[in-house]
Amino acid sequence: MKLLITNGHVIDPAAGQNSGKDILVEDGRVAAWLASSDERPSDAAIIDASGLIVAPGFIDMHVHLREPGHEHKESIASGCAAAVAGGWTSVCPMPNTNPVNDDAAITRYMIEQAERAGLANVFPIGAITKASDGTELAEMGEMKAAGAVAVSDDGRPVPNAGIMRRAMQYAADFGLPVIDHCEDKSLSSGGVMHEGKVSLLLGLKGMPALAEEIDVVRDILLARDTGAHVHIAHISTAGAVEAVRRAKSEGVSITCEAAPHHFTLTDSAVAGDGGESASAYDTNTKMAPPLRSEQDREAILEGLRDGTIDAIATDHAPHHADEKSLEYDRAPFGITGLETAVGLAFTELVHKGVIDLVRLVELCSTNPARILSLTGRGTLVPGSVADITLLDPEHVWAFSVADSRSRSKNSPFDGREFRGKAITTIVAGRVVFNERG
Template sequence: MKLVIANGYVVDPAQQMNAGRNVLLENGRIVAVLERSEPLPEDAQILDATGLVVAPGFIDLHTHLREPGQEYKETIATGAAAAVAGGWTSVCAMPNTDPINDNPAVTRFMIEKGRAAQMANVFPIGAVTKGSGGKELAEMGEMKSAGIVAVSDDGRPVPNASMMRRAMEYARGFDLTVVDHCQDSSLSAGGVMHEGRWSLILGLRGMPAAAEDVDAVRDCVLAKLTGAKVHLAHVSTKGALEAVRA
């Protein structure tokens, strides 16, 4: 079966393509990206994509699928289905499960559930520390063999520079990226909104931008020291952005 996605605007960074094109598929696979002036197969079904962007499936680097242990919030199957509905063909699942994904058994469970769902590809991210408690490194090597693609303690930032340095050195040995949620809890504790004029007016405890900046600078310095691959999740402050650019 032949299908042409016609008159769309193709955006494909891998091919450095950003232009109006027609996309030809045979039996569900892309076989050619055609100039609009090129003739189309007469036996092809035409799907008109006028006014639409045609792009490779998106990859979500930070999802909370919650399974195992918190299925009342989300399951791997429902999260993967929702992803596909929105155009995301692959998702990276954070280890904020119960139990925490800090061992190969949980990793394998998540991968098997993802395959069974037959929706978006599910790539587990393992914990940096056991139980995401920040005290002892998790078994990154065993989890890598089981199928994790990166390590993170998600919303529980690695608490001190010494532990983060060891984590980066360990992760580098297994070619794993360290994903960090940059937030110094000693500065943000009890905060419910951004610290500034409105937190003062409303009488609510704010979280200063410095809470993110401090950890971002730490992680960037340690990344250079260790040579590890590091991804700072959801950067939101000028200071953190400047640390990444430095």
């Protein structure tokens, strides 16, 4: 089975490619790049990518697919449907399922469920500690053998520096990156939004930037000590970005990701300062880490621009409407993000001149593949897996939660208009989403 993607503009930073090329896909892999003079195979299905960017498939290295255990919020199938509709060919689910993904059997189950759904690739992230309770190490070697690509206790970060040190030493033996949601809960406990002027105004308990920064600095020291690769999840404060920037310049093996809501919104959204449909105390502005100050948002933009931040990851965190209907301080943390991330990245980053298209592809594909050692992905060089995202930078559209593929509708971006969209999503040579019908 052959597929020819013609007339597109190929951006593949890993291959140094940024020009018009036709791509021939055969048996799920990239077979060749064709110049205009090369002969076209007559038996290939054609995708006309005129006006589109042809990029290596986007990889979201931070999602919550809720299966097993919380299928009322999301399933692997529904999460993957949302992923491919948003341009993501691969997603990495965090282990906070029920039971926690701290065991090879659960890792395998997740991958099998994804294969059954037949949409996006799922590369699970295993737990650092058993049940993510921060005490005993989970069987990382076994989970890696089953297909896990990293370890993390995400929302229940390991508080004990001694255990985290051993976890890093052990993970390094298996070449597994350690992903950390940096939050010292002794500083943030009870908090429901960023601690700052807006929390004062609204009478809501704040989570200080310090709670994130203290853990980032701890992890930098531990990474230097252990030689493990540390990846900071959803970095959100100016101080944390600066700490990572300095650590990188000193040669520490560290990377980090930013979530679209953190480069788009600030804590003023909690007060309802987000357009005419926004209202104060909307629980779709509640996530961890929280929406920060404008100064923090600007630091995220600078980190995305200068390379301090390596990846854009959604932290897609579906929650049922009943849960999000609770009082602001009782509602769960998190928002969906798979279907809005690319629109936000184009609208807030590319079209505002923060980054160019090459950098966009690095952030969404090249770098996540490199950090997670996903060989044959994050590039379109011949021989690589034919995971491909076709993007229209000029497509104007509006997101509507009513049309979302996710089982959950907890997005603060309902009704928001974007310029730029993933038009076609191809996984292993198969079209799994196509905006053009």
